[in-house]
Every structure is written in structure tokens, then in C-alpha cells.
Amino acid sequence: MxxxxxxxxxxxxxxxxxxxxxxxxxxxxxxxxxxxxxxxxxxxxxxxxxxxxxxxxxxxxxxxxxxxxxxxxxxxxxxxxxxxxxxxxxxxxxxxxxxxxxxxxxxxxxxxxxxxxxxxxxxxxxxxxxxxxxxxxxxxxxxxxxxxxxxxxxxxxxxxxxASLPIGMVAMFAMYGAGTSKMGDYYASAQKMNDTIVEYVNGMEVVKIFGRDGDSYKRFSGDVMSYRDFTLAWYKICWPWMALYGSFLPCxxxxxxxxxxxxxxxxxxxxxxxxxxxxxxxxxxxxxxxxxxxxxxxxxxxxxxxxxxxxxSAEPLKQGTKSFEGKDHSIEFKNVKFSYDKKVDVIEDVSLTIPENTVTALVGESGSGKSTLAKILVHFYDVTGGSVKIGGQDITDMTLEALNREISFVSQEQFLFNMSIIENIRLGKPGASDEEVIEAANKAQCAEFLKRLDNGIYSMAGAAGKMLSGGERQRIALARAILKNAPIIVLDEATAFMDPENEEKMNNAIAELISDKTVIVIAHRLYSIKNSDKIVVMKSGKIQAEGTHDELLKNSEMYANLWELSEGAKEWSAADKGSKVTVKEAFA
The missing domain is CATH 1.20.1560.10 (ABC transporter type 1, transmembrane domain)
Known part of the structure; x- marks a missing residue:
């Protein structure tokens, strides 16, 4: 040891x-x-x-x-x-x-x-x-x-x-035996309590909104009390032996x-x-x-x-030592399989080719595997079968640093560090000048809300970016991607927190970001991706259909249903605020 x-x-x-x-x-x-x-x-x-x-x-x-x-x-x-x-x-x-x-x-x-x-x-x-x-x-x-x-x-x-040493040593080893037998359960109890405390603090907003204080506190209190009781019971076993060897050994x-x-x-x-x-x-x-x-x-x-x-010693991601050596920035998923728990596949034998400088949209119901497929591309996980290649080069042949230089990933959940906004954006390109960062922020439509802050772009973002709204955090994330200027862009619900007034601005910023790039877009708002070069429909980890918007409306019943639901949601959100629409009518 x-x-x-x-x-x-x-x-x-x-x-x-x-x-x-x-x-x-x-x-x-x-x-x-x-x-x-x-x-x-x-x-x-x-x-x-x-x-x-x-x-x-x-x-x-x-x-x-x-x-x-x-x-x-x-x-x-x-x-x-x-x-x-x-x-x-x-x-x-x-x-x-x-x-x-x-x-x-x-x-x-x-x-x-x-x-x-x-x-x-x-x-x-x-x-x-x-x-x-x-x-x-x-x-x-x-x-x-x-x-x-x-x-x-x-x-x-x-x-x-x-003469006193044998008595003390017997007591000490008896204590070790009693204590060691309970040690695994003790640390499991401590870990459960830590996880519950973190969950309780992070979920406090939801608890308050839905009035679940009693249930949440009951679980919190239960795990804390359980840790206390287990610890005291463990010590109770050890204390007599501790007293015995503590008395005899020094005598x-x-x-x-x-x-x-x-x-x-x-x-x-x-x-x-x-x-x-x-x-x-x-x-x-x-x-x-x-x-x-x-x-x-x-x-x-x-x-x-x-x-x-x-x-x-947990198995690390498979990565090589090479830099990017692909012939272009086309993407190929070949017979890809993936499982989170090594038991049930959430991606099943997916093969998909995305040409360079095209926009490909992944659509489907929640849990269909869209985001998982995107995260496999940026190598958040290793595939359990098949391969992923960029320009003909397997992503596992290159270092993570080399791969990250080729891809910008913008998801709906973006984390901001507790430092200035300008430094948060500069993460996209650490050596960028202030002027380059400010230009990227303007392209990402950040100027409007930055003007409201006392120190503008030099204001602190707060812990986890709490000083900004969800939509504002997404624009900061988009500014990072614009500053990074990678040849491959992955947008995973990048406008999820956008209000209707700012969505058009964001779409304009995204249009500038994806110009002459290989792009993968994941979106539930189908009207925002209907002009994509290719739309891939996924269900239960498999590709159900692929083609253009018009082709899929004719040939894919699943896509047609998704489109109808999406258009219905769009009309509902844009309905006249003064009109009386029942919930049943809105969802119909």
C-alpha cells in the first residue's frame, strides 16, 4: 500500500x-x-x-x-x-x-x-x-x-x-476484524448520502415548484440518518476494543x-x-x-x-497518436452499435454517410438515439461495434485533441464557468484576441443582452452561468463555436431555450456559423431543418428513413406524422393570444 x-x-x-x-x-x-x-x-x-x-x-x-x-x-x-x-x-x-x-x-x-x-x-x-x-x-x-x-x-x-503488548495487540486485531467487515457498507452509505445531498440541492427548484418538499426532505433526511445510524453502529462494535488496547498498550x-x-x-x-x-x-x-x-x-x-x-484503472477512450489526416470532412458511420450498460443497444447497426459541406438533420422521437449518435461522433463514448470515420480516418486513430480541433459541438445544455463572459467565449479559441472574441459574440447575437450588463462582455457569468438565462447561455456557446471555426459542426437542440423573438436572430447566426461546413443538426422543431440537404429519421436506435424533406413527406409515414405534430405545435405557439383555444383543440 x-x-x-x-x-x-x-x-x-x-x-x-x-x-x-x-x-x-x-x-x-x-x-x-x-x-x-x-x-x-x-x-x-x-x-x-x-x-x-x-x-x-x-x-x-x-x-x-x-x-x-x-x-x-x-x-x-x-x-x-x-x-x-x-x-x-x-x-x-x-x-x-x-x-x-x-x-x-x-x-x-x-x-x-x-x-x-x-x-x-x-x-x-x-x-x-x-x-x-x-x-x-x-x-x-x-x-x-x-x-x-x-x-x-x-x-x-x-x-x-x-507483558502488556500481547493483550493490547489481541484487542487491536479484534477491532480491525470487526471494523473491516463493515467498511464496504460504511462507504456505500456515505456515497449514497453524498449523492442524495447533491441531488437535493440541485433539484431544489423543481421540489419547490411542485410542492414536493416533504417527499424530498424525507429522502434527504432518511439517507443522512441512515449514514449516522450505520456509523454509530460501526463505532459501537469497535469502541470496546479501542478502549481495551488504548488502556493496555501504553501500560x-x-x-x-x-x-x-x-x-x-x-x-x-x-x-x-x-x-x-x-x-x-x-x-x-x-x-x-x-x-x-x-x-x-x-x-x-x-x-x-x-x-x-x-x-x-477504468478503461479509457480508445484514441491514437495521430493528428487529423482525413482526405476531407465527410463523416461515415459504418455498422455502428452502442450500449450504455454493455447489455442493451441504444444504437443498432447504423450506417450513414454525410458528405462534406452538407447539412444533415437527425430527427425522431425522444430516446430514438439522435443525441447519442452525435456524441459518438465527438467521441464522448466508444462504440461497441462498427466504426466512425472522418474523411476516411477512424476517429480512434487520432488523439482527442486532434479530433476536437475538427469538431464544434453545441448542445442544449451548456455549462459556463464562474469567470468573465469574454473568457467563457475564449474557451473556443484560447489564443484569440479580445477583438476576435467580441466579433464572435456579435455574430452569435450576444450584443443585445451584453449591453444590459454593467461590465458588458467582461461581466462575470456566475456559478454555472447562473447570471444568464438559458437562451443567453446558448448564445455564449454558439459564440464559442463561431470563434473556434471548426470544419464540422454538431448542433444538438441548439435553439431549445430560444424565445420566438430571438429565434430568428439565432438562426441567422447559425446560418453564418455553418457556412461551408459539414453540419449535423438535431432538432424537434422540424420547420427549422426542412431545407437540410439530408434528413435522417431515427427510431429506437435505428435509421427508419433518409432523404430530403419533400421525399420523406411522400415516402415516410413516420416523418409525415412528426411533421404534422411539429406544424401543429408551431401554429399553437403562434396563435393569437386573444383567441380562446382549449387544450384539447391545441393538441388536436
């Missing part, structure tokens, strides 16, 4: 070993304090009356104490320096692995679980690296050396000083004092040796307890490291 963690320590490993040495030296000087105490007691029992004798050993005791404190403080400073740099390396390593994981794998983990891994579990590694390694090492080695010395002084007294003088005193009385041991062994015994009692206390966290740390490794 230590070896696994030290792999992430990297160049800072030397500071951990330095800390181990410094703490070892510090504890050795701490033991010497008790040797000084022994000297003074031995002198007193021998009739020593010189003030200089006691002053000398008092000074030695003080110096040893100061050296111990100095070495211990500096040792812990070095160990923490190594520890927090290791945490940095762990998080960076995990972040890089996460970037290469399929999006589905990340979503299945859940926000609560990821927060627990990135923050809680990795933070707990600090205890292992900063304390358990250097302190555990020194607190074990120093007592071991002292016990060896005690055997040279008087083996009988040394054996007596070890290394349990038998040494009475029986050792008898040995001195009978002449089996000398008073001087008895005093020395007693002083050395008192010096190592707390250090042994300190060392073994770290063992109580090792099973938990081992569990957390295993959990981290399971995430890090």
Missing part, C-alpha cells in the same frame, strides 16, 4: 524519507530525556548530593527536549510538504485519467461520488503520508531499539515490560513495577538496572501507542486507495 502511494509522491519522496529520519532522531533524543531522569534518580538513591551533578543532567534533559521538539517540528514540516505535493499529483493524475474516460462512466459515478474521491478521499491520504509513514516508522523503530537495549541491561525486566510498566521491585528485593536484579529499565519503559509507552494508533486508519486508507485505483 505504501509503495502505491509513494509512486504518486514522485520527486518529493526524498522529503518523506528525510522526515522519517528527522522524527527518528527526535524521538531518540526524547528517550535520552528519560535516561537523564534515570541518572538523577540513580544518583539520589546512591547518596549523590552535588548540585552540579543534578544541574548537569537537568541541562542534558532540557537540551534533549529542545532537540526533540526542533527535529519533530522540522520533520513534520517536511512530511507535510511531501504529502500535499503528493495530493496535488494524485488529483492531476486522476483529472488526466478522467478526461480520457467515456462520459457515461463519469456520469454513472455521480457528482457526490466524484466530490468524495477528489476531495475527501484524497485529503485523507495526507494522514498516511504526513503522519503514518514518518511518525509510524520512528515510533516503531525507536521503541524496538530501546527494548533491545533493555534486554542487554536485564532480560528479565525487559520481558516484564513486554508497559504493568508488571515491571511490582515484579521488578520483587526482583530487586530478592537480589535477582539491581536497583540501578531496575530504575534504568523503568525509565526506558516509561519513555516508549506513549510512542508504541502512537505507532499502533496509525494502524487503525490503515484499513480505511487501503480501501480508499483501492477505490481510487478502480477509477484510475
Amino acid at each position: 505504501f509503495k502505491k502511494v509513494l509512486e504518486y509522491t514522485g520527486k518529493y519522496k526524498k522529503y518523506t524519507f528525510l522526515a522519517m529520519f528527522l522524527l527518528f532522531v527526535g524521538l531518540a533524543f526524547n528517550v535520552l530525556q528519560f535516561v537523564a531522569i534515570y541518572k538523577m534518580i540513580d544518583g539520589a538513591t546512591g547518596g549523590e548530593t552535588s548540585i552540579s551533578f543534578y544541574a548537569k543532567w537537568s541541562t542534558v534533559m532540557l537540551i534533549c527536549g529542545l532537540v526533540y521538539v526542533g527535529f519533530y517540528i522540522y520533520g513534520l514540516e517536511r512530511s507535510h510538504f511531501s504529502a500535499y505535493n503528493t495530493l496535488k499529483n494524485l488529483r492531476i493524475s486522476l483529472q488526466k485519467k478522467m478526461e480520457n474516460l467515456p462520459l457515461g462512466e463519469i456520469q454513472e459515478l455521480g457528482v457526490g461520488s466524484l466530490k468524495k474521491v477528489f476531495i475527501d478521499d484524497i485529503d485523507n491520504m495526507e494522514l498516511l503520508i504526513a503522519h503514518a509513514l514518518p511518525e509510524g516508522f520512528s515510533n516503531l523503530i525507536v521503541p524496538l531499539l530501546v527494548i533491545i537495549i533493555m534486554f542487554f541491561v536485564d532480560w528479565k525486566l525487559a520481558l516484564l515490560s513486554l 508497559v510498566a504493568l508488571l515491571t513495577l511490582p515484579i521488578g521491585g520483587y526482583f530487586v528485593y530478592t537480589g535477582s536484579s539491581t536497583l540501578s538496572n531496575f530504575l534504568l529499565v523503568m525509565c526506558m519503559t516509561f519513555s516508549i509507552g506513549p510512542t508504541i501507542l502512537r505507532a499502533l494508533t496509525f494502524m487503525s486508519v490503515l484499513p480505511q486508507l487501503n480501501y480508499k486507495i483501492t477505490s481510487l485505483e478502480n477509477i484510475l
Whole structure:
């Protein structure tokens, strides 16, 4: 386990070993304090009356104490320096692995679980690296050396000083056995609580709107109480054993004092040796307890490291090392199959060719596989069968960076970072000048709402872009795509949050964005895609029909029905506000 963690320590490993040495030296000087105490007691029992004798050993005791404190403080400073740099390396390593994981794998983990891994579990590694390694090492080695010395002084007294250890060790291992058996359930309970808390906070708006406060709070409260009850039950099993080993382990003088005193009385041991062994015994009692206390966290740390490794070892997206080498920007889906759970295919044997510089629309009912097909193209997931090619080059042959340079993806749900709007747009092209960003924002029809903000394009977007409406966030996303100017554009319900007044402006901006590009459009508003070069009708993960709008109206009953429903919705939304239309009539 230590070896696994030290792999992430990297160049800072030397500071951990330095800390181990410094703490070892510090504890050795701490033991010497008790040797000084022994000297003074031995002198007193021998009739020593010189003030200089006691002053000398008092000074030695003080110096040893100061050296111990100095070495211990500096040792812990070095160990923490190594520890927090290791945490940095762990998080960076995990972040890089996460970037290469399929999006589905990340979503299945859940926000609560990821927060627990990135923050809680990795933070707990600090205890292992900063304390358990250097302190555990020194607190074990120093007592071991002292016990060896005690055997040279008087083996009988040394054996007596070890008498309490077996009782304490039995109690400690009993606690480990009881605690480890419940550890998996404990962390499952903690993960469930984290996920519920995150869901409760994120869904609070929906809860309030539909008056489900009671039900939502009941689940929230239930999971929190469940975690509390399970944790207390787990600790209840461990507490008696903890009390037992906490009482016996430091009592290394349990038998040494009475029986050792008898040995001195009978002449089996000398008073001087008895005093020395007693002083050395008192010096190592707390250090042994300190060392073994770290063992109580090792099973938990081992569990957390295993959990981290399971995430890090998840199968990454398949990607090559090549740059884009396609002959053009045509797209080919060949016998593509895909499943989220590796059991049920949501895309079934789809073959589709999209010529360069054409607009292809994917339509169909919700759940038909339109968005999934688009996300497969941008390599959010690996296909479970078939292949996807751009210009004849398989997307798995190129790096993710190379693929991302060729595609702009604009979806209905866009995330904005808590930084200025101009920097949010600049994500599309990190090296762009302010003038280029502002031009892209204007093309995306952002100028109107930016004027209302106090600092215009330099205003903060807020956490997750909360300072902007859904439609405004979509225009920011469109500005990113315009700035990026990739040869392939994927628009997944890009105007979903647009109000009728601004939809025409957005369509004009999109028209400029897709000029001379290979475009895939996903839309429920069929009137917005009826002039596409090709319309692909999907149902249950399969292609039902493809062709132009007019061809599909004649040859595809499914498309004709979708068109009729779309036109009905359009007329309903554009109906005169003063006219009285019943709900039944509107949907008819």
C-alpha cells in the first residue's frame, strides 16, 4: 500500500524519507530525556548530593527536549510538504485519467461520488503520508531499539515490560476484524448520502415548484440518518476494543513495577538496572501507542486507495497518436452499435454517410438515439461495434485533441464557468484576441443582452452561468463555436431555450456559423431543418428513413406524422393570444 502511494509522491519522496529520519532522531533524543531522569534518580538513591551533578543532567534533559521538539517540528514540516505535493499529483493524475474516460462512466459515478474521491478521499491520504509513514516508522523503530537495549541491561525486566503488548495487540486485531467487515457498507452509505445531498440541492427548484418538499426532505433526511445510524453502529462494535488496547498498550510498566521491585528485593536484579529499565519503559509507552494508533486508519486508507485505483484503472477512450489526416470532412458511420450498460443497444447497426459541406438533420422521437449518435461522433463514448470515420480516418486513430480541433459541438445544455463572459467565449479559441472574441459574440447575437450588463462582455457569468438565462447561455456557446471555426459542426437542440423573438436572430447566426461546413443538426422543431440537404429519421436506435424533406413527406409515414405534430405545435405557439383555444383543440 505504501509503495502505491509513494509512486504518486514522485520527486518529493526524498522529503518523506528525510522526515522519517528527522522524527527518528527526535524521538531518540526524547528517550535520552528519560535516561537523564534515570541518572538523577540513580544518583539520589546512591547518596549523590552535588548540585552540579543534578544541574548537569537537568541541562542534558532540557537540551534533549529542545532537540526533540526542533527535529519533530522540522520533520513534520517536511512530511507535510511531501504529502500535499503528493495530493496535488494524485488529483492531476486522476483529472488526466478522467478526461480520457467515456462520459457515461463519469456520469454513472455521480457528482457526490466524484466530490468524495477528489476531495475527501484524497485529503485523507495526507494522514498516511504526513503522519503514518514518518511518525509510524520512528515510533516503531525507536521503541524496538530501546527494548533491545533493555534486554542487554536485564532480560528479565525487559520481558516484564513486554507483558502488556500481547493483550493490547489481541484487542487491536479484534477491532480491525470487526471494523473491516463493515467498511464496504460504511462507504456505500456515505456515497449514497453524498449523492442524495447533491441531488437535493440541485433539484431544489423543481421540489419547490411542485410542492414536493416533504417527499424530498424525507429522502434527504432518511439517507443522512441512515449514514449516522450505520456509523454509530460501526463505532459501537469497535469502541470496546479501542478502549481495551488504548488502556493496555501504553501500560508497559504493568508488571515491571511490582515484579521488578520483587526482583530487586530478592537480589535477582539491581536497583540501578531496575530504575534504568523503568525509565526506558516509561519513555516508549506513549510512542508504541502512537505507532499502533496509525494502524487503525490503515484499513480505511487501503480501501480508499483501492477505490481510487478502480477509477484510475477504468478503461479509457480508445484514441491514437495521430493528428487529423482525413482526405476531407465527410463523416461515415459504418455498422455502428452502442450500449450504455454493455447489455442493451441504444444504437443498432447504423450506417450513414454525410458528405462534406452538407447539412444533415437527425430527427425522431425522444430516446430514438439522435443525441447519442452525435456524441459518438465527438467521441464522448466508444462504440461497441462498427466504426466512425472522418474523411476516411477512424476517429480512434487520432488523439482527442486532434479530433476536437475538427469538431464544434453545441448542445442544449451548456455549462459556463464562474469567470468573465469574454473568457467563457475564449474557451473556443484560447489564443484569440479580445477583438476576435467580441466579433464572435456579435455574430452569435450576444450584443443585445451584453449591453444590459454593467461590465458588458467582461461581466462575470456566475456559478454555472447562473447570471444568464438559458437562451443567453446558448448564445455564449454558439459564440464559442463561431470563434473556434471548426470544419464540422454538431448542433444538438441548439435553439431549445430560444424565445420566438430571438429565434430568428439565432438562426441567422447559425446560418453564418455553418457556412461551408459539414453540419449535423438535431432538432424537434422540424420547420427549422426542412431545407437540410439530408434528413435522417431515427427510431429506437435505428435509421427508419433518409432523404430530403419533400421525399420523406411522400415516402415516410413516420416523418409525415412528426411533421404534422411539429406544424401543429408551431401554429399553437403562434396563435393569437386573444383567441380562446382549449387544450384539447391545441393538441388536436
